[in-house]
Amino acid sequence: MKNTHTYNTMVKFNIGGCSSFVKDADYKAYVEKALSALDVLENETGAGNDFLGWKHLPTTTPESLIADCEQIRDSWKAKGVDLVVVIGIGGSYLGAKCAIEALSHTFASSLKGDKTAPQIVFAGNNLSEEYISELMDLMQQRNCAAVVISKSGTTTEPAIAFRLIKQYIEQTYGAKEASERIVAVTDAHKGALKSLSTQEGYKTFVIEDNVGGRFSVLTPVGILPIVLAGFDIRAMLKGAAEMEEICAKKCECNPAVQYAAMRNLLYNNGKTVEILVSFSPKLQYLGEWWKQLFGESEGKDGKGIFPASCIFTTDLHSMGQYIQEGERMLMETVVTVENSNRSMTIANDPQNLDGLNFLTGKHVEECNAMAELGTKLAHIDGGVPQLQVSIERINEYNLGGLFYFFEKACGISGYILGVNPFNQPGVEAYKKNMFALLGKPGYEAQAAALKERLAE
Numbered sequence: 005m006k007n008t009h010t011y012n013t014m015v016k017f018n019i020g021g022c023s024s025f026v027k028d029a030d031y032k033a034y035v036e037k038a039l040s041a042l043d044v045l046e047n048e049t050g051a052g053n054d055f056l057g058w059k060h061l062p063t064t065t066p067e068s069l070i071a072d073c074e075q076i077r078d079s080w081k082a083k084g085v086d087l088v089v090v091i092g093i094g095g096s097y098l099g100a101k102c103a104i105e106a107l108s109h110t111f112a113s114s115l116k117g118d119k120t121a122p123q124i125v126f127a128g129n130n131l132s133e134e135y136i137s138e139l140m141d142l143m144q145q146r147n148c149a150a151v152v153i154s155k156s157g158t159t160t161e162p163a164i165a166f167r168l169i170k171q172y173i174e175q176t177y178g179a180k181e182a183s184e185r186i187v188a189v190t191d192a193h194k195g196a197l198k199s200l201s202t203q204e205g206y207k208t209f210v211i212e213d214n215v216g217g218r219f220s221v222l223t224p225v226g227i228l229p230i231v232l233a234g235f236d237i238r239a240m241l242k243g244a245a246e247m248e249e250i251c252a253k254k255c256e257c258n259p260a261v262q263y264a265a266m267r268n269l270l271y272n273n274g275k276t277v278e279i280l281v282s283f284s285p286k287l288q289y290l291g292e293w294w295k296q297l298f299g300e301s302e303g304k305d306g307k308g309i310f311p312a313s314c315i316f317t318t319d320l321h322s323m324g325q326y327i328q329e330g331e332r333m334l335m336e337t338v339v340t341v342e343n344s345n346r347s348m349t350i351a352n353d354p355q356n357l358d359g360l361n362f363l364t365g366k367h368v369e370e371c372n373a374m375a376e377l378g379t380k381l382a383h384i385d386g387g388v389p390q391l392q393v394s395i396e397r398i399n400e401y402n403l404g405g406l407f408y409f410f411e412k413a414c415g416i417s418g419y420i421l422g423v424n425p426f427n428q429p430g431v432e433a434y435k436k437n438m439f440a441l442l443g444k445p446g447y448e449a450q451a452a453a454l455k456e457r458l459a460e
């Protein structure tokens with residue numbers, strides 16, 4: 005099975021690895037469903053249509069926003085800032101974390117030599133006392149600034165981290181200087197973070213009402229940390245803009261339509277778990293970002309593909325057995341990186357005690373590519389359909405394209421599934437219990453009911 009109508013774009017989608025699992029006619033039927041869902045998304049007539057601001061971010065982001073981010077980058081550089089703590093959780097951190105991890109030198113923080121950009125670390129994405137205490141140890145050794153990101157401005161995890169980090173920065177640098185070392189990204193009008201930022205005089209960036217957290221990587225939520233980390237946000241937006249145009253096409257040639265169609269067909273055929281796989285460890289957080297995007301968008305009303313992620317070949321030595329021979333409810337979407345940004349060949353060893361001389365002169369990446377091909381064939385033989393998303397190499401332009409491709413496919417896919425892809429009502433349940441158990445005013449009745457349950 006081949007995608008018969010495909011553009012040669014920066015993000016290529018291939019369904020060849022599904023041909024032994026689905027019938028051509030069934031795929032065509034799902035493409036029709038995907039095209040109808042695309043219509044709903046384009047005409048903004050579906051559930052959650054007040055959260056579609058992400059669709060045109062690549063082509064509408066003003067140059068002034070990027071210039072504002074660069075101005076902060078330059079002013080912090082002038083102060084000698086070498087550590088920026090980015091505080092946020094879920095959609096308010098995963099996109100930036102993904103981009104920065106993918107684009108950075110793997111060992112950037114340990115490499116000696118002059119650094120052109122500050123180290124970016126993340127906080128407020130957990131409630132671990134050890135994590136925040138150890139972060140403070142690092143902050144004490146460094147020249148710090150912080151970006152606090154929360155659309156609602158009320159999320160507990162980043163709020164607690166921000167309280168601690170704000171106090172540390174104020175005590176260390178003084179209140180006035182602290183107000184120049186803290187930037188907030190939040191709602192234009194409401195929320196505790198907005199009021200606090202106004203009172204303290206922080207530079208503030210706005211997350212528009214019509215963009216949900218998991219679709220916000222191309223707003224200041226992602227743009228500011230990516231600029232501070234020294235990467236080319238214009239190239240990222242350019243890549244996303246190219247995919248904005250292609251993923252709006254009302255034809256089978258649209259790769260977002262193809263991906264949404266195939267994964268829903270496979271789901272209908274009992275493949276209830278999708279693993280996003282990459283053979284590049286730099287894309288580990290692409291998997292984390294993608295899991296939030298699809299998990300929060302589709303996992304509702306008792307439905308939805310469960311999104312999982314693996315880095316191969318690493319996880320072939322842990323999850324490989326299950327994927328090859330365990331319960332057959334899996335499909336894999338492999339994000340292929342066609343070319344490495346580095347070059348290293350395997351040298352000859354006259355003794356050849358390890359028996360590896362047959363690899364002499366080959367690039368390490370060629371071994372990786374053959375591992376990818378071999379795994380694909382083995383997993384197909386084991387009953388795991390393969391979907392493939394390819395980019396030429398890891399860079400800002402291609403990552404921007406990948407972000408947009410997955411966002412658009414997610415919207416289409418959610419509508420095929422018959423859910424509102426743009427809400428997340430289920431996220432509230434744990435928060436209510438946590439607030440009740442922590443004694444938050446207003447939660448007394450729930451606290452009493454929970455304590456009774458826990459005593460049983």
Ligand code: PA5
Binds near residue numbers: 428
């Ligand atoms: O996608 C979402 O809406 C969520 O994951 C949010 O991004 C996350 O809960 C953080 O919310 P906030 O930015 O309001 O602090």
